[in-house]
Amino acid sequence: MQLYNKLSAEERRELIREAGKERLTISFYQYAQIGNPALFRNYLFIAFDAQEVLGRIYVAHEGINAQLSIPADRFADFKDFLDGINFLENVRLNVAREHDNESFLKLKVKVRSKIVADGLEDKTFDVTAIGTHVDAIKFNELIADPDTILVDMRNHYESEIGHFENAWTPDVDTFRDSLSIIEEEIKEHKKGKKLVMYCTGGIRCEKASAYYKHRGFEDVYQLEGGIIEYHRQVTEQGLENKFRGKNFVFDARLSEAISDEVIAHCHQCGKSCDSHTNCANEACHLLFIQCEECKVQYLNTCSTECHEIIQLPIEEQKKLRAGHYNSNHIFKKGRSEKLEFKKYDND
Numbered sequence: 001m002q003l004y005n006k007l008s009a010e011e012r013r014e015l016i017r018e019a020g021k022e023r024l025t026i027s028f029y030q031y032a033q034i035g036n037p038a039l040f041r042n043y044l045f046i047a048f049d050a051q052e053v054l055g056r057i058y059v060a061h062e063g064i065n066a067q068l069s070i071p072a073d074r075f076a077d078f079k080d081f082l083d084g085i086n087f088l089e090n091v092r093l094n095v096a097r098e099h100d101n102e103s104f105l106k107l108k109v110k111v112r113s114k115i116v117a118d119g120l121e122d123k124t125f126d127v128t129a130i131g132t133h134v135d136a137i138k139f140n141e142l143i144a145d146p147d148t149i150l151v152d153m154r155n156h157y158e159s160e161i162g163h164f165e166n167a168w169t170p171d172v173d174t175f176r177d178s179l180s181i182i183e184e185e186i187k188e189h190k191k192g193k194k195l196v197m198y199c200t201g202g203i204r205c206e207k208a209s210a211y212y213k214h215r216g217f218e219d220v221y222q223l224e225g226g227i228i229e230y231h232r233q234v235t236e237q238g239l240e241n242k243f244r245g246k247n248f249v250f251d252a253r254l255s256e257a258i259s260d261e262v263i264a265h266c267h268q269c270g271k272s273c274d275s276h277t278n279c280a281n282e283a284c285h286l287l288f289i290q291c292e293e294c295k296v297q298y299l300n301t302c303s304t305e306c307h308e309i310i311q312l313p314i315e316e317q318k319k320l321r322a323g324h325y326n327s328n329h330i331f332k333k334g335r336s337e338k339l340e341f342k343k344y345d346n347d
Contacts, residue, residue: 003045009105012054016101022072025096025103025251027228029115029203031063031127032087037111045109051078054104056250058112062127064088065115065203067250069104094201094228096249096256097235103251116207119176124214131195131209131220136233139223140242142196143167149186153178153199153208154248157287157333160343161255161264161274162227162245164198173333175204179211190216198223198230200247231258246274266291267339268298281306283321287333288342303338 055068
């Protein structure tokens with residue numbers, strides 16, 4: 001019985017191209033009490049593998065978080081399968097507005113301690129005691145209210161390329177960093193102000209809404225379905241779009257346009273640009289914003305050092321990658337001191 005992916009990304013890419021089928025990029029999440037995450041994980045892998053599902057799925061005692069890609073002609077079967085699982089019946093499926101058949105090239109179903117890492121050890125915190133969900137119409141009304149505090153619950157590299165008008169975009173690297181920082185900043189407004197939050201698809205601000213209610217905030221709201229669902233609603237209903245720029249996504253696309261406005265800049269030359277990339281030097285792999293001109297000049301690398309390294313023979317590059325080369329510094333998304341025009345400077 002196959003319980004793990006056996007094909008490389010390149011092998012899977014070739015199969016997708018040979019099949020010639022359109023694929024949909026989808027995300028969903030659900031907080032629920034899962035007694036045996038490992039057993040549920042194996043059940044999902046077997047079923048998803050048979051349905052040609054690819055993507056990244058996390059399972060924990062607190063629920064499931066999934067970003068995946070499925071053949072478009074199997075969407076109905078996929079939804080029927082989810083509806084057959086009691087806590088996933090009629091779960092919201094956020095279907096991407098822009099598709100890429102190669103958004104995911106492997107199926108990875110992993111057991112985690114939590115589906116959203118929060119660093120919390122408070123056993124009295126109930127993640128299901130959430131705030132009020134609002135649709136795009138209500139959201140637009142709320143953020144126009146001067147008594148509203150609008151908070152972006154995403155990380156700095158996400159909000160840099162796109163965010164809602166007048167939103168506070170905390171300079172944080174992770175969700176677990178944001179919870180205490182945000183609370184400290186707005187602790188004087190637990191009463192009398194409306195706390196409105198948003199994120200990519202809803203999973204982070206759902207947990208955050210429950211957390212801030214737990215911490216004494218009285219009027220807490222979250223954008224239902226996140227930016228992805230907001231975009232769908234404003235498009236289909238002809239509503240005013242209050243989002244500026246692109247929405248960062250966690251697949252090979254890296255972003256999808258929500259408005260035509262470009263609000264970010266190339267981290268290397270400062271030119272108006274909002275396209276993320278990963279440094280081509282595998283020993284670095286830094287996520288940063290790079291324009292087409294710098295991509296050509298630096299061969300898709302983040303610095304002259306990485307540019308020099310990728311021109312070395314492959315065996316020499318492998319030797320440089322061995323051990324602790326560049327350490328964890330390489331994973332500080334958009335934080336490298338080599339990036340002259342990065343937005344934030346707290347390396």
